[in-house]
Amino acid sequence: MSQVTAMAKQLNPMSTECLRIVQVTDPHIFAEPEGKLLGLSTRVSFEAILARIQKEEIAPDLLLATGDLSQDASEPAYQYLLDKFHQLNYPCFWVPGNHDDADLMEHTLVGQNVLPHKRILTPHWQIVLLNSVVKGKVYGNLAATELEFLSNALKEFPERHLMVVLHHQPVNVGSSWLDKLGLRNADELFEILAQHEQKTSVIWGHVHQDFEDTQNDIQLIATPSTCVQFARESEDFAAGQESPGYRYLNLYNDGRIESWVHRVDELEYTVDYTIKGY
């Protein structure tokens, strides 16, 4: 588990019928304001997405940011993100990604509505945020302390529905280069989740594409990046054609999740498809 004490945050959803979540992931913000990933300014696309979220009629109860928040793990990038999240009037939570520095985030990406909590509780749901980062590696792994944190959370509230939030994909998404860089010990995660009798879901970032599946009664969800996408079903690294996106998730009291992706199509940019890595 990260340095942040695993505190439970009791959240009172604005709507009694469901908890409304907006997920943003993999914004890859650089220290330099003009930083680009494969030709796309990551700050410009992130700001376009935040502006869209703020304009939409859906009023989220909270935001989840699922890693690779900074491309260069830099303090200016986290300061920028903190400032942007402060413009939202609801709680924002995060997990680190392979490009991030979790220790630095714990010091810089907190304050006001940006919260360090790794567990969110509502009367019907428990949301557990896990750090899947292995320092210096692109692939992920859940340390024993993270697995224990999840296990204990389930023992404490076995009657609540569960959503696990992490950066790395625990199942293959169909691109061989990317699936080598997923969560290495997903078996251990699923072993714990198999014990849980209520509705269970896992959401993540990292794969820069929309993905939804259900396996062994566990709902599995990945979300497009707020910047460049990765091509689907690709042997090797390749950028995708889709626009930057984000996801809404409505968590109902009976454990049902309704979820959909929005994309920002009006941004003008040219993805550099010649780049063979990111």
Ligand SMILES: [Fe+2]
């Ligand atoms: Fe990423």
